[in-house]
Amino acid sequence: MTATTTSARSELSELGRSETALRTFLHGLPGVDQVGAEQRAAQLSTRSIKTTAKAQAIDLAIRMVDLTTLEGADTPGKVRALAAKALRPDPADPSCPHVGAVCVYPAMVPHVAEVLRGSAVHLASVATAFPSGQAPLEIKLADTRAAVAAGADEIDMVINRGAFLAGRYKEVYDEIVATKEASGDAHLKVILETGELATYDNVRRASWLAMLAGGDFIKTSTGKVPIAATMPVSLVMLEAVRDFREATGRQVGVKPAGGIKTTKDAIKYLVMVNETVGPDWLDPDWFRFGASSLLNDLLMQRTKLTTGTYSGPDYFTLD
């Protein structure tokens, strides 16, 4: 490691100490070329992935799915069924891999933990007053600790968008640091809720802010606002994790969530990951899809490839 990188690293770690330094750094990040980002994302969507490459992509995408249910109507029975599906997505085909994780509300974590115990499937819980994040810090931290105590090994936190948009970056930073501490050994995914950040420049700033504060993953959306994950937003975030690793040596994962419903969409994202940050991120440890209905489409496409006939939604569970 060269001297410059080392000094750059220590400089970056100092940023969180003062509001001014943080603002100067974040506003000093190069602006995002909106048209360029959208065109690049559109261009990457045109690749044709077929046969064996497609089969490989589908299995990888299944392993990357964070099978999610975040409804007020979630019951212990429903989340247990979902966890069972996570372990064995296609009961008819033992060669089908398990998904990356199950993602639920904190109150549902114990029920999922029962089913997943001893398996390689992770258990993610949203926390910090998901989805709005509009609660006092102590409550957010208590929410986080409760989820970890109940058995979650991944925490999906939301950033304080109100503070971020008002320019109080230090406050957002400190909340992430505090949540990271409260999560202990659990992986921390930081939800930026890009649909509420309005500009790509803000997405880039929020990505850096989350990474500087110690987030292990940056995630696009809660899925609770009309604009969820989009290709250009994910592209901006992928560029941010790439630049961050170059600057600091630390690799951060990316999780687009919401609105990714088809195999075609998922494969577009995988192409974008490969072309933007390279194969280092083509792994469930570094890239995840927050999704629920995506899994069934992946399974149907997988069945098509293995059996040669198109399957239908009648043959897969609803949730």
Add this chain to the structure above:
Amino acid sequence: MSERVAVRKTYKLFIGGKFPRSESGRSYLVQSSNVSLASRKDARDAVVAARAAVKGWAGATAYNRGQILYRAAEMLEGRREQFVALGIPGDEVDAAVDRWVWYAGWADKLAQVYGGANPVAGPYFNISAPEPTGVVAAVAPERPALLGLVSVIAPAIVTGNTVVVAASATEPLAAVTLAEVLATSDLPGGVVNILTGAITETAPTLAAHMDVNAIDLTGVTDAALATDLEVKAAENLKRVLRPAPADHDWSVDPGLDRMTALLETKTVWHPKGV
């Protein structure tokens, strides 16, 4: 002033209420026009569109479905000259309009004729009512290109099914024009999906597709292909309509068979109470 150059029509597929080109980008030359050559994926997309349309169409009132079909007949009548220009005899266009109206009338009558109260030995009401099967795949006869196509589509959709139909491969222009008629007659997108191209390519995909509930082999002339399609259809117990005989006369009264073959009977037992 330069001479005006005619704007020629691109003959495309009809899927989900839209007119896309084949996903494969292919076309074939037929009737002096370039017509889209549908691929397996187009068939798959058409089934997805047809499935999405089932809920709304099967859930619409029979009266409403009849009205929409009648509207389609009006539009068909209005484009009579266009079909004639494509080489369809005027008599055949008239017969197709009449056939369409005839089926439209059955929309709110079939349940009375085909369903009803069953006498049972117990204190129950026992009622049978016909319900649509779901997504129907169909192979239209090669000719008559228009009357044959109408005679396959109308009986399937009037009861609330949605269809994916492989049009005549040798005379597909009437089918594409019929799609334009349907697109302008309040018929919800996806209720009728029309594929042009080789039946040997689209029909096996449709026959094997697990999300198709019935297959109408009317237009299949090759006996070996028909057998193969029936075997594929057996995988998920699709209802199968066997190919029509080569000398079938499409102008005669079709009867109820084409409608009733694509229905499921729901029977309800209800205690009479006091």
